[in-house]
Amino acid sequence: VSEQLPPKTRDALTELLLSMADDEFVLGFWDSEWTGIAPMLEEDVAMSSVSQDEIGHARAWYELLASLTDDDADAIAFGREPDAYRHAALMNHARTDWAFTIARRFLYEHADAVRLEALAGSSYAPIAELAAKMRREETYHLLHFNIWLRRLAEAGGDARQRLEEALTRLWPDAQAVFTPLSGEPALLEANVLPEPMEALRSRWLERVSPLLTELRLPVATDAPPPDGDARTRRTDDFAWLHGQFTMVARSEVAATW
C-alpha cells in the first residue's frame, strides 16, 4: 500500500504516526509508575491495565510506521535519543500526584478520542482500521477518567485544590496534542487526515468544556493554539523517563528479545 502513496504524503503520514505513537507510549510509561502505589488495590490494577493498553496502541502505531519506513518497531520505540521523540508537551511532565495524573488523563483521553474518531474515516485503510479498533478500548478509558475527575472535584478540600492546580498547569500543554503537522496539507489533500488539527482542537474544547464547567473547574475555551515547538521541546522529566524506559534495551543492544 505504501508504494501507492506519493513521497510527500508518505512522509507526512510517518510524521502523524510517530506523533500518535509517542503520545501513547510516553503516557503509558508515566502512568505505569502507579503500579503498586495507586490509591487502592482495585485502582492499582485498573490503572496498570489502562497503561498497558496505551503501550499496546503505541506498538500498533509503531508497527504501521515501521512497515512504511522499512524499520523495526522496537528500534523506533527504544532506539531514539530524547530529542527525537514527538509526543505532545502534555506528556513532558512527570507523574506527580494522583490529581495531576487524573487531570492529564482526562484531557488526553478526550483529545485522543476526537483524533481517533476523525481517523476512523481516513482514506488510508490501515489507519482507519486501527483507529476503529482502538476506539473500542478508549471508550472505556474515557469513562474511567470522567468518573475520577468527578470524584476528585466533588471531594472538595485538598483533592479538589490539587485537581484545579493540575488542570490550570496542564491546560496550555494539552493544546499540543493538536499541533499542526508540517506535512498536514498533504495529508488533508489525500484525506489521510480527514480534518485539520485545528478543527479537531475546537471539537475537543467543546467536548471537555461541559464537564469542567459543570464541576466548576478551570476551563479556558479561548486557549491559544499550540506553539510551533509543542511536539519537539523536551524536559528534564522526560529525559529521566527516557533513561528508564530505554534502560533494558540499551543494556544489550544486539540482543533478540
Place this chain on the structure above:
Amino acid sequence: MGEATGTTGDRVWEVFRQESEGDPMVHGGNVRAPDEELALHYAREFYGRRQESHRLWVVPREAIVELDDPDLLQPPFDRSFKRPGGYLIKHKLEAAKERAKAAPAPEAGE
C-alpha cells in the same frame, strides 16, 4: 477486602461471570469500589480483561440475602428419600426398555 465497607467508605461488590452465552452465571469473587460505575470498571479489570468472560454481573454485597441455618439446610432426620439416590431404579428401567422394544411403534397422531 473482607469488610463490607472499607475505611474510605468503599463498598464490597460481588462479581458473577458467564464464560459464554448460555452458561450459568458463576460467582467469581469480589471487588471494593465506592460506586456502581467504578465497581463495573474494576470487575472488568479483575474478571474480564483477558477475554475470559462473556458477561459480568456486579451486585452490592448488602443486596444478597443469605441463608445458612443448619436446621433448614442440614435437617437432623433421615431425608434420603428426597434424593434420587434413595431409590434403586436400575432394574425397573431395564424392564421398561424391554417393554418399549417389544411393543409396536404408535401410529403418528395417536
